[in-house]
Amino acid sequence: MLDDISLVLMPGKMNLIIGPNGAGKSSLIRVLSGLAKDYTGEVLYGDKNIRGMKEPGMAVIRAVLSQNIEVAFPMRVHEVVMMGRYPHFKQAPKKSDKEICEETMTLFDIAGMRDRNYMTLSGGEKQRVQFARVCAQVWGADQEAYRFLLLDEPLSSLDIHYQLDLMGRISVMLHNKRLVVVGVIHDLNLAIKYGDNITLLHQGKILDQGEPEKVLTLQNIKAAFRVEPDIVANEKDGSFYLRF
Amino acid sequence: MTARFGAVDISNGEIASSLIKTITGQTDLSLNERIFMNIRLPRAVLCIIEGAALAVGGVLMQGLFRNPIVEPGLVGTSSGAAFGAALYFVMGSVLKLSMGQWTLPVAACAGGLLSTGMVYLLAPRAESAKNSVVPLLLTGMAINAVFLSGVGFLSYIARDPQARSITFWSLGSLSGATWTVCLIVGSSTLLCCLLAMYFARQLNALALGEDEASLLGVNIERLKISVLVINVVMVAVATAFSGIISFIGLIVPHQLRILKGADNRSLIIHAALLGGAVLSIADVVSRVLLRPAELPIGIVTSIIGAPVFIYLLRRKNYYF
Numbered sequence: 001m002l003d004d005i006s007l008v009l010m011p012g013k014m015n016l017i018i019g020p021n022g023a024g025k026s027s028l029i030r031v032l033s034g035l036a037k038d039y040t041g042e043v044l045y046g047d048k049n050i051r052g053m054k055e056p057g058m059a060v061i062r063a064v065l066s067q068n069i070e071v072a073f074p075m076r077v078h079e080v081v082m083m084g085r086y087p088h089f090k091q092a093p094k095k096s097d098k099e100i101c102e103e104t105m106t107l108f109d110i111a112g113m114r115d116r117n118y119m120t121l122s123g124g125e126k127q128r129v130q131f132a133r134v135c136a137q138v139w140g141a142d143q144e145a146y147r148f149l150l151l152d153e154p155l156s157s158l159d160i161h162y163q164l165d166l167m168g169r170i171s172v173m174l175h176n177k178r179l180v181v182v183g184v185i186h187d188l189n190l191a192i193k194y195g196d197n198i199t200l201l202h203q204g205k206i207l208d209q210g211e212p213e214k215v216l217t218l219q220n221i222k223a224a225f226r227v228e229p230d231i232v233a234n235e236k237d238g239s240f241y242l243r244f
Numbered sequence: 245m246t247a248r249f250g251a252v253d254i255s256n257g258e259i260a261s262s263l264i265k266t267i268t269g270q271t272d273l274s275l276n277e278r279i280f281m282n283i284r285l286p287r288a289v290l291c292i293i294e295g296a297a298l299a300v301g302g303v304l305m306q307g308l309f310r311n312p313i314v315e316p317g318l319v320g321t322s323s324g325a326a327f328g329a330a331l332y333f334v335m336g337s338v339l340k341l342s343m344g345q346w347t348l349p350v351a352a353c354a355g356g357l358l359s360t361g362m363v364y365l366l367a368p369r370a371e372s373a374k375n376s377v378v379p380l381l382l383t384g385m386a387i388n389a390v391f392l393s394g395v396g397f398l399s400y401i402a403r404d405p406q407a408r409s410i411t412f413w414s415l416g417s418l419s420g421a422t423w424t425v426c427l428i429v430g431s432s433t434l435l436c437c438l439l440a441m442y443f444a445r446q447l448n449a450l451a452l453g454e455d456e457a458s459l460l461g462v463n464i465e466r467l468k469i470s471v472l473v474i475n476v477v478m479v480a481v482a483t484a485f486s487g488i489i490s491f492i493g494l495i496v497p498h499q500l501r502i503l504k505g506a507d508n509r510s511l512i513i514h515a516a517l518l519g520g521a522v523l524s525i526a527d528v529v530s531r532v533l534l535r536p537a538e539l540p541i542g543i544v545t546s547i548i549g550a551p552v553f554i555y556l557l558r559r560k561n562y563y564f
Contacts, residue, residue: 055462
């Protein structure tokens, strides 16, 4: 599925993975998160190879937001968010855990629905709850260790307001110089707007990687996505966008 | 309290005096007082223990299979335990296996583990939790059929008293309650409940899905096997002494989820209490309805439980 992948993802930068359906983006996330174990090569978090690491150890330093999360039972929103802190306490949550959950719920604008039944929420609201949970899991990465946040198509069920809102909030989180964020997104214009380091995957290989201007060229887009957009200069911020 | 009613009514005064006499070591108990101490009280206690075991079994099963409409009976545990027990009734003397009082529960446990293991391994795994219920239940039905026909066969080749034992047993009855039985079932249930509490938080995480729980640091395989074994042992031991009692494991956890949410730690505790209470009520009904005869308690729980189950299925319910 994936072939000859070589990536360096730096903290404090918005690393985005783009590519057509079937290119291997989700597989790459699974490898990077340690869920998929049958690969040759190595994945290093900092300087530690994750192959030997056990689940509890990994859960403390990295969180993954998966595409379709099905919660089997009705739970309160705050209970779902608290699950993000499970790797951090043994039997009962500490005060710091509760505070962290409060912070992430406020960050993703769901504090008002903390007592609502998760199953009655809309797709976008559920997504924000999952965001809060996942961020709670890797909160507090500033001190010593690196923390890793992997997002697999996190914007899919969100309306345009929350797509921009969430990308904005993640950008703010990136001020933390020890947090490594990797996200898979489909919207190429959002990738241009927010991405610092873009990896374009095509048929399991890396077609190109680097800054948006370097990667999102007409030639690359045509090769990977089989469409030909106009590349339009954006006078407001000096960058560009794609017109389809 | 439930010990008051039955074929012979015992007054509160007699209950009090029998307790006092037993505690102070006197042996001159009246007939009613003896009935209370040796039959009613152990039976009442066993009721509570059994109810707790079945209800907590339901909680664990639902958490494990990530679905609210499974209970130990639907996934093969009860029929497997029944088969194990029937094997003991019919073949026990022939095969010369004996561990005294412990043989029956061990046989039931073995049967239950076998049948539930088969359901667990053979059921086709679907991608989502929702879609995986139907194949699971169907596999459970198939395994139930296999083991119950095994029980049927054993009844067929059995001599009359054994056959009658098996029949009575598959309908569920708490009339065999003695203090020894209480001790056996009580200790196994207590142990299993304590172990279950340890795994409760991990089961909570499992509600998000296997991948998600794994990403949260849960060792999925270990969790599944541990909870399965705890569950089967607890339910099989309980079933060994009471026969098959259905629906407690389904309805008690379901109601509690609606009332108290899905945190397994609180669910386990409340299920133990509520399950004990519900079964006690059913037991009173079974003793009083046809007195002086006794209705097998499995019939009572099924008659009440099945319509409730159907009602729950039909409600506009966000599980399905």
